[in-house]
Structures are given as C-alpha cells and as structure tokens.
Amino acid sequence: MAIFSFLILTSLSIAGREALSVPECGAYARRPEYTDITVVCGTSTIDLAIQICPVVYTGYNTSLLILNRILDNMDCQGTLDTSVTPPVARFSFPIREGNACGSNFLTTSAPGTGIFADFSNIQRVNVSGAVRSFDPTPGTITYNAELKYYYSCAYPLEYLINNTQVDVSSSSIALKDNNGSFISTLNMALFQDINYTTPLVFPPLGIELRTNIYVQVVASNLTSQYFVLLDRCYASVNPQPFNSTIFNLFVSCSIDQLTTMLENGDSQKARFYFPAFRFIEQQNETISTYYLHCITRLCERSTCSSFKQCNRKRRSVQSTGVQEGITEPSVITVAIKAKTANSIQSKEEALSGGQSEGKGASVGLGIAVAVLVVTGVAAIVMAASFYRKLKRLS
Helix, strand or coil, X not given: CHHHHHHHHHHHHHXXXXXXXXXXXXXXXXXXXXXXXXXXXXXXXXXXXXXXXXXXHHCCCHHHEEECCCCCCHHHCCEEECCCCCCEEEEEEECCCCCCXXXXXXXXXXXXXXXXXXXXXXXXXXXXXXXXXXXXXXXCCCCCCCCEEEEEEEEECEEEECCCCCCCCEEECCCCCEECCCHHHEEXXXXXXXXXXXECCCCCXXXXXXXXXXXXXXXXXXXXXXXXXXXXXXXXXXXXXCCCCEEEEEECCEECCCCEEEECCCCCEEEEEEECCCCHHHCCCCEEEEEEEEEEEEEECCCHHHHCCCCCCECCCCCCCCCCCCCCCCCCCCEEEEECCCCCHHHHHHHHHHHHHHHHHHHHHHHHHHHHHHHHHHHHHHHHHXXXXXXXXX
C-alpha cells in the first residue's frame, strides 16, 4: 500500500501540481477552520474551493487532498489557484450519477406542500461527499492532523415556472448541507408554429381566439441525468397565481380536451399547444390578458416513466387558488393577449344603437307636430262655428 501511494503521489508531482510553503502563505498560514471550504451547487457541476494555506500549515499540499478516495482519476483531483487571495485548491466534477467523482446520490420523496400540495410525490436529490487529506508519513504514528472537508448539495426536483428567476445559490459550508437549484436552467417560451421555430409575438390588440399557442419548456446547461416533465400547466388572470381565477390546461394525465401534448418526460424539453381562449370575467375588455404557469418536475431518466403513469396518486386539484409554499417559486411571466369575441361588433353595435336612438327621436318629434296641427285646425273650426252662431243671434 505504501509503494502504491508513493507511486500515486509521484505521478501527481510529475503532472505539475503546484505546492505552496508555509513562508509563502504568510499571515494565511494558520490552523484549519470550519469555514475553509466553499461549495457552489451548480446546475451541471459542483465546485469546491478549499483554502490551501491552512492545509499547508497542517503538513499537506494540494496533491494530498483526495476527493472521495479517488486516487486514479486526474479529473477528480484538485488544482492550486494562486490568482485569488487567499489561495485555494479547486475541485470541479459533474452532477451525473456514476461519473461524479465518487459522490453519493440520495433521492428522497415526500408529499407536496404549499404550491405543490396537489402532488403526493415531490422529490429532492442530495449529492454529498468529502475531501480528505492523505498522510504519506511512513511508520505507525504521525504528527499531522487528518483533514476532512464535507460537502452536500440538495436539489429540489419540482419547480414552478412563472415570472421571476431564482439564481443558483452558493455559500460556504463545513459540516452542513448546502442548497442548490436547477431553476436557472429552465425556460418557457411561446411559438406560433408546430415546429417551434418562430416565436409568438402578440399584436397590440391580441391574437384571435382559437389561434394555436405552442408552448415549450426547455432545460439548458442541465446535467444529462434529468429529463423535463410537466406535472401541471394552468392559466391565471393575475401575474401571480395566488388567489386568482385559474384554468387548468392539464394536470398529470387529466388534459383539457383542446390541449394537445406533443412531448413530455422524454428529453430535456417538453412541448404542448392549446387554442387561445378568453376569461369570461374579462368580457367587457377589448383584450383578455392572462398568464401561463407550469409546475415542472426534473425526473431521473430511468424514473420518468413511473411519473407519467396515469394511476399514480395525486391530490385534489379543484382549488381555485394556489398558496405560497415553503420554497421560493421561480417564475417567467408569459402573458397571453387574446381578442374578446365581440370587440369589433361592440363598436358597430354602439354606432347602430346611436342611429336607432336618433330615428326614435325623429319619429317622436313628428308625432308631436302632427298632434299640434290637428289640435290647431280643430280650434279654428270651433271658433268659426261659434262666430256664425253669434252673427245669427244678432
């Protein structure tokens, strides 16, 4: 074992791994602390940065920091970065089970809460491991302390695509979990053709009712381990779906009869389309404006088929409001503007209505004049008759 370790360390030196000395570290040469490791839970890779001067102070260097006991893979070894202050040893590896430099993957499931309360199976994946020091000291004792730097990234696999973007989180950790997010990889866009080549641009007065709207949710720069599966897409009158009138385009296998699903859970994009409609409560408005939201699941490629089964449990989805959950929903606002059915007719009706009122007024005026004429003639006739009678009496 000692000979094997010596050969490994020799190969690391030959590969050009740099090392620092205690004098070169200066004031940064100190005992290790819990905050010496920084973990960035990215969307396709996990990046670690460990302050190297405390490592050197303890008796090690970059080549003696081993990621998850992987000794024979150059891609899993650290590199010294002296361009930052203090200098660090960097590790970067993909989030892909079987090729994540020995990281452990643990996927857990729990009933949904908050905005995901409609679903009985919400998944989260935790990727964890450790960077440990390797002590080359021969013999049975050593005076060097063992170094252990643990990392852990927890990724939720269910997201609400709406109108704000959540940045991928990163923070310094030692022996605690760190949260990551894949939401920055997700994007929802509207198109006007079934080939998804021409983006949909809404005219000022909205699109005609029954015009097909083609929707695509795609993941970019996402680890290839996960596919995109839409669990639910719905429209709401308000930009934020909370306490708003909503209409479900589909929920799991319950699909509106006019919604057509083209691809879902088979790759890193999902596609469907539906005809433009309007909300009845906006009938007095020229344009019916509403917003599209999609609850998106990232499922492991081998398990997506189980989530696509129509007999899987799902909670009631008849509620007309969505409550705020314990996680911050990510949102891209997709506003849809549709013409109301009688937006043009209403103007014609208003115009014809005005003409009808004018005609009614003219008819009424004619009748009044006729009545006055008849009354005047009758008065003249009566006056003439009365005059004749007076003349006879005289």
